[in-house]
Amino acid sequence: MSDSPPRLDDPLLESEGRYLEGSEMVLNLGPQHPSTHGVLRVVLKLDGERVRDVECMIGYLHRGVEKIGENRTYQMFAPYVDRMDYVAAVSNGLGYCLAVERLISVEAPPRAQAARVILTELNRIASHLLWLGTHALDLGAMTPVFYTFREREEILKIFENYCGARLTTHAFRIGGLQYELYDGFEEQVLAFCSMFPRRLDEYETLLTGNRIWVDRLKGVGILNAADCKRYGVTGPLLRAGGVEWDLRKALPYSGYEQYAFTIPTGRTGDSFDRYLVRMLEMRQSVRIIEQAVSRIPTGPIMAKVAKVLKPAPGEVYVAIEAPKGELGYFIVSDGSDQPYRIRVRPPSFLNLQSLEQMAKGALVADVVAIIGTIDIVLGEVDR
């Protein structure tokens, strides 16, 4: 071996002292690799199968959402937020509407709040189903994805019947809802609720006790509660680390305090716990939906909101529990009809940052499992 180790033109090796040792190599995972769920590029420094160093390269989907927000009126920006976490567009819209409503001191009427809870929880299930199907696919389980997409389709049909769109729904408006619930909405949602838990049991017979599945996830990518807090990691990852924390309970919004549900938690914070937490969350979502559907209040669906919104100068931060964690909006108003600054606090961005900690020392195949259980959507990471 020569005295001066090779220096590749690679970000991992730029900083001093991070040369490749004799048996090490650099591998690019992504940005077009299917297991990276979109356009995530992970640069791995490998020693055989062992991961020595990790660096995430993100930004391939950056569209300047925050800049667009500064150049649109408050209402015009609302459809844009759907395009961040596009598998949970309803949650994005809810967070944005709540933040603007807080800024103008308006509250949506009770009927609108109940409808928002139902649609948001349906979206949480849809998001978790998409995660479950693709994550199982990553680990070589071909079957679940067909089942989960079958059930997800039922949810998307409800969205389509409600507002005409399936994915980027723009379901809510600042101050409430634009559309009244359609005839047969309750029946369709309840039919889904009675069918879905049995389907969840089916998924679990495929996966939860499956020896290969357990071997691939148990003890892989451990992130304990202290690390979660250090990294600002929220959502199912934090709960899998044993912290019983959910914004729907901690700082309730949109009437969540009326519904009985529990917060599932894990013990070790490994990938298997994250899988179990999400499975249990879907069951809790069904519980919430059933309660909400059974008592949708009557009344208006829209609060009194001015056509041209000019919030008083000031700033506000409002966060909701999106399927992936804490989704926050920080809006600064200068008194005009456009936000002076709008900052989106994306859960995936902060959750993904912990990949480095989780993947160091793991095997290459584990990295795929870890990325899968973080549950990222690059549209939200990059904005």
Next chain:
Amino acid sequence: MQAVEWVGELPQRIAGAFPDACLQCLSYLGQHFVEVPTGVVAPLIQYLRDHEQYDMLTDLTAVDHPKDAGRFEIVYFLYSFARNERIRVKTRFAEDHDARSIASIFAGANWLEREVYDMFGVRFSGHPGLKRILLPEEWQGFPLRKDKSILAMDQDWVRDHLHIESGQ
């Protein structure tokens, strides 16, 4: 509606812990924030984490005020699991000043500070690896600055890397 003074035990303790710093504890729409000089930010956040149980950095971002002497405003969002409360720490400084990295206090600040650098061009001294995160490393300009038009982009980079002449 104006931001009002934040009255309570916590703002008193904060003021007591930093008697020499001219910090202001304020509330707006029921949300609390503390405005501090730049040099006090890191000690204050350390204090909040170690003595007041604000154990998670939720977010960190910047706001650009190009007409003001203190052009950049950095906002730190802290959350306390034990108290179930949020607090914001805000600081303002001129364009030729650097902020101080808090990545050694909260590991999560690493990417958030890189994003602020990427979008606003604010440098964080003591950051373990300050470089762009969302935009390409060779990109010129900082898009979230207020004096950047929404249509402005690095035409040269687009031409050289994407081989698109018009920029559109």
